[in-house]
Amino acid sequence: MAQPTVTDIRAYVLRGGGADYHDQQGTHWIDDHIATPMSRYPEYRESRRSFGLNVLGTLVVVVEASDGSTGFAVTTGGEPAAWIVERHLSRFVLGAPVTALERIWDQMYSATLFYGRKGLVLNAISGVDLALWDLLGAVRQEPVHEMIGGAVRDEQRFYATGARPDLAVRMGFLGGKLPLHHGPAEGAEGLAANLALLADMRAAAGPDAWLAYDCWMSLDTDYALRLARGAAEHGLRWIEEPLPPDDYWGYQKLRKALPPGTLLTTGEHEATRWGFRMLAEMGCADILQPDVGWCGGLSELLRITAIADAHGLLVVPHGSSVYSYHFAVTRHNSPFSEFLMMAPAADEVVPMFHPQLLDEPVPTDGRLSVSTLDKPGFGVRLDPGLPLHRPYPR
Incomplete structure (x- = not known):
């Protein structure tokens, strides 16, 4: 037929x-003095929008x-x-x-x-x-998750990325991943501030909550190691993307030197099976974090996860809402997922891709039932009221 x-x-x-999601207006935790590769320049330190992250x-x-x-x-x-x-x-x-x-x-x-x-x-x-x-x-x-093999679990667990892991734990999430605020250019004082915030969040979130630091490509190997060693006493679960994405050798060296129990994660800004093959074969990370909207799409993500599985690595996609949910529920090496807290104060659960998607599911008590994904395709609609602009019609 x-x-x-x-x-x-x-x-x-x-x-x-x-x-x-960085294209926010007004005060928002996602743009509040977060360490970046541009933090070495004081004029671009306070806001990621200042150097054009939302262009x-x-x-x-x-x-x-x-x-x-x-x-x-x-x-x-x-x-x-x-x-x-x-x-x-x-x-x-x-x-x-x-x-x-x-x-x-x-x-x-x-x-x-x-x-x-x-x-x-x-x-x-x-x-x-x-x-x-x-x-x-x-x-x-047919839903996408059925077309790629079907779910291997009834629900997906989530951790939350945002400024308030303590609130995330109260909402039922496994824990929270904090944005790192101070990079190497801010010296010992900045490092101390990073560790003090982590200590405060450990006290507020409790002893069993997952806590991680998202470093967004902003560090060098020496600083990343000092941060991880100082954070170990606060039970840091992982340090994420501390180095530039092409520094495979730095990741390899750092992973070997991290304190016992601290994981190294990266891959948000990596792409294709070949990039992730480098990360896997060189032993650069414990968890790979491709973004399905950036790494080559779902077709390529399926190839990437096969490489990871063969190397005994977890694949926990970066954000990306329903586009990663349909994938993660079908993979044993994707046992939990990330949820970006897009409320400006990270104090409530709102749809990650609001206002663009309608019917976008969100976790309840840190969990998402696979049954909420049982709609054709990815199961969401584009808001018909959006001001769409087609700049290059054929």
């Missing part, structure tokens, strides 16, 4: 929150099939990614059977090798791939 084919693909952009905005990819079905996905990338989708990637999608996900992915990746491989181009490829999975689910009237 002939499969429907893809008849249209469109790329839109949006500003403000949602998939580009891209959200990319929305919409695909349509010959039977009238539609699919969509949101990720980051904004206008540059929209251009790539419309003017380059579209040729590999239009006219293809809705089931041709492997061929489409390979053609998109191979055709962009000369200017892609990682970063913005992989964001664009990820957006297209996720939209095609959503479309296939609509055609088959």
